[in-house]
Every structure is written in C-alpha cells, then in structure tokens.
Amino acid sequence: MFDNLLPPLNEHNLPYPDTIHPIVVHFVIAMVLFAFFCDVVGYFTRxxxxxxxxxxxxxVATVSIFIAIIFGQIEAGLAIAYDAVEPVLNLHTIIGWSLSGIVAALTGWRYVIRSKDPEVLPMSYLGMGVILTGIVFFQVYLGDKLVWVYGLHTTEIVQAAKEGLL
Incomplete structure (x- = not known):
C-alpha cells in the first residue's frame, strides 16, 4: 500500500548512494578522543x-552522536542482518545508545565544572574520560567487525542475501 512512497533501494540496500552513519560517527569518535587528549594535555601542562x-x-560531539544514531538505526534496519551478524549488530546498537547517554552526561558534567571554574578539571572527570575512551574503542571494534567481517551494506553481501545464499 505504501510501497510507492518509499524510494527504491540501491545495490547497498539503501535509499541513498552509500552509508552515512560511518561518516557522522567517525566525526563523533574524533571529537570525543580529541577532547580527552586536550583534557589530559591541559591537565599536565596546566x-x-x-x-x-x-x-x-x-x-558538538553530543549533538552529533544523536545524528549518528539516527542514521545508524536507519541503516541497521535496512541491513540484511543474517543470523551470524545479529548478536554483533545488537551489541553495537545497545552500546551506541549507551554512549549517547554517557557522552551527554559527561558534557553536562563538564558544563557544570566549566561554570564553576573553567581553569580546573577534577581527576574524576579525567578518569571518566579514560572509561569513555575504552568504550569508544570497543564500539569502533564492533563497527569495524560489522563492515569488514560481516560486510553489512556491501554489494556482495546484499547480492548474496537477495540470491538466498545467506
């Protein structure tokens, strides 16, 4: 009934030329890691x-992570998630949503710290930065696995799935 309202899917099983989620999420990753780097260098150099x-x-990473999640959810929904990929995709999704909350909470905390004294950064905030960095690295590992091991949205996997080979 509504099929004619949806754009056709291409060889990547997407309604647009290629995946957008990785582009936006790499921006978020870079900003979060660079923020932590600046905090550490700023702390030790005063x-x-x-x-x-x-x-x-x-x-900016807090705003951008929600854009990354929106495209991630769209692209995950359009991915041909065969049985072997589902556990990794589900974990990647759960951690992605969790990271959005963690990044937003840390940004809120950072706002409070900045409002009180912009020249001081507590060690506890840096400790949370270490934890955040570890979670981000694990999430990157899962995202890489989805593309490079399971081939989500690659033309070969989409074609194999359409031919019933998966």
Whole structure:
C-alpha cells in the first residue's frame, strides 16, 4: 500500500548512494578522543585553554552522536542482518545508545565544572574520560567487525542475501 512512497533501494540496500552513519560517527569518535587528549594535555601542562577546546569538542560531539544514531538505526534496519551478524549488530546498537547517554552526561558534567571554574578539571572527570575512551574503542571494534567481517551494506553481501545464499 505504501510501497510507492518509499524510494527504491540501491545495490547497498539503501535509499541513498552509500552509508552515512560511518561518516557522522567517525566525526563523533574524533571529537570525543580529541577532547580527552586536550583534557589530559591541559591537565599536565596546566594550560586551561585546552579545557575550552575540549568543552566545545564534547558539546558538538553530543549533538552529533544523536545524528549518528539516527542514521545508524536507519541503516541497521535496512541491513540484511543474517543470523551470524545479529548478536554483533545488537551489541553495537545497545552500546551506541549507551554512549549517547554517557557522552551527554559527561558534557553536562563538564558544563557544570566549566561554570564553576573553567581553569580546573577534577581527576574524576579525567578518569571518566579514560572509561569513555575504552568504550569508544570497543564500539569502533564492533563497527569495524560489522563492515569488514560481516560486510553489512556491501554489494556482495546484499547480492548474496537477495540470491538466498545467506
């Protein structure tokens, strides 16, 4: 009934030329990791200007992570998730949503810290930065696995699935 309202899917099983989620999410990854780097360097060199750089990176990353999740959900829904890929895709989805909350919470905390004294950063915040970095690296591993091992949205996997080979 509504089939004529939806755009046709291409050889990647997407309604647009290629995946958008990886583009946006790599932006988020870079901003979060760079923010942590600036915090660490700022802490040890006592250069509080780096805290400002970190704050803005986290702020933009917080907005961007939700855009990444929207495209991730769309692309996960359009992916041909055969049995072997489902556990990894589900874990990647759960951690992605969790990261959005963690990044938003840390950005909120950072806002409070910045409002009180922009030249001080507590060690507990840096500790959370270490934990966040570890979760981000694990999430990158899962995303890489979805593409490079399971081939989601690659033309070969889409074609194999359409031919009933998966």
């Amino acid at each position: 250069n509080s200007k780096l805290y400002e750089v970190s704050w803005w990176n986290m702020f």
